[in-house]
Amino acid sequence: MEYITLNNGLEMPMVGTGTNTYGKENHEYNAALTNEIPELLSALELGYRSIDAAIIYRNEELVGRVLAESTVPREELFITTKVPGDEEYISSKEATRAAIDNSLKNFQTDYLDLLLIHFPIDDKGQLQNTWEVFEEYYEAGKLKAIGVSNFGKHHLEELNAFAKVKPAVNQxxxxxxxxxxxxxxxxxxxxxxxxxxxxMKAEAHQKEVLDEIGESYKKSGAQVLLKYQIQRGVIVIPKSHNRENQASNLDLFDFVLSAEDMKKIENL
Structure with missing residues (x-):
């Protein structure tokens, strides 16, 4: 595994796994939860250590139970979760604290590696209150890093106007x-x-080029695409329910794309 050093000095794996359909019937996002999550078990067995979760995925408790019961030491895991912008979670500082405390309980841990605001918060007062609670838990050591998700440039500018701690990531x-x-x-x-x-999203004609590039490295087009992102400093969180694909998505560190191939992909 390769790591990136975030702006606060914390190291984050360059590859993680998403969990938004894990532990759900038919692997569907809005489906009912099952009591088992074999996809996460196989990911852990294969070497995934960065786990990307969220409150709105509804499966924090299940993901947390599997992580807690695994043989992987807590210090080797990098757990990310996200607080939604719904009133239930951001109507007050107390509501945000309750959301974070519940996530800590769900993951059976006394700290999270990364907590994100899942979507931009339009109300500037609520945005500031939410971020100040994030900073509070960060300063207390209960959050190792804090960041945002789905924020555009103007959202970041609004946050930077008052933030004492700069977001470490934007997902x-x-x-x-x-x-x-x-x-x-x-x-x-x-x-x-x-x-x-x-x-992993790409059009058919783009996938053809990726497959062609992959032939010279004895890699799939999907591996080439993930490597392209990693090689330019973009952390990736691909998700698969298939063990072979999970293994393939992690097998990215024994080759380096040439500058020519990097440019070719950039221009697709």
Whole structure:
């Protein structure tokens, strides 16, 4: 595994696994929860240590139970979860504290590695209150890093107007169909690490080129696409329910894309 050093000095794995359909019937986001989560068990067995969760996925408790019962020591795990922008969670500082405390309980841990605001909060007062609670838990050591998700440039500017602690990451959609180049440039300038959700998305003609590039490295087009993101400093959180695909998505550190191939992918 390779790691990126966040702007507060914390190291985060460059590859993690998403969990938004884990432990759900038919692997569907809105489906009922099951009591088992084999996809996470196989991910842990394969070596995944960065686990990306969220309150709105409804499966924090199940994910947390599996992590707590696994043989992987807590200090080797990097647990991320997210607080939604719903009134239930951001109507007051007390509501936000309750949300964080409940996540800590769900994960059976006394700290989270990364906590994100899941979506932009339009009300500036609520945004400030929410972030101040994040900072409070960060200063207390209950959060090792804090950040945001799905924030655009103007959302970051609103946050930076009062934030004492700069967000460590911004988790956004980054793939070949939604490259988000302008926002990536802003994040690089601000020293905020980009985390890509949906990193595997690509059109058919793009996949053909990725497959062609992969042949010379004896890698799949999907591996080439993930490597492209990692090689330019973008953290990826691909998700799969298939053990072979999980293994493939982690097998990215025995090759380096040439500058020519990096440019070719960038121009797709």
């Amino acid at each position: 956004i959609q980054i793939n070949l169909t939604e490259p988000n180049k302008d926002l990536l440039a802003v994040l690089k300038e601000e020293g905020i690490a980009p985390v890509a959700w949906g990193p």
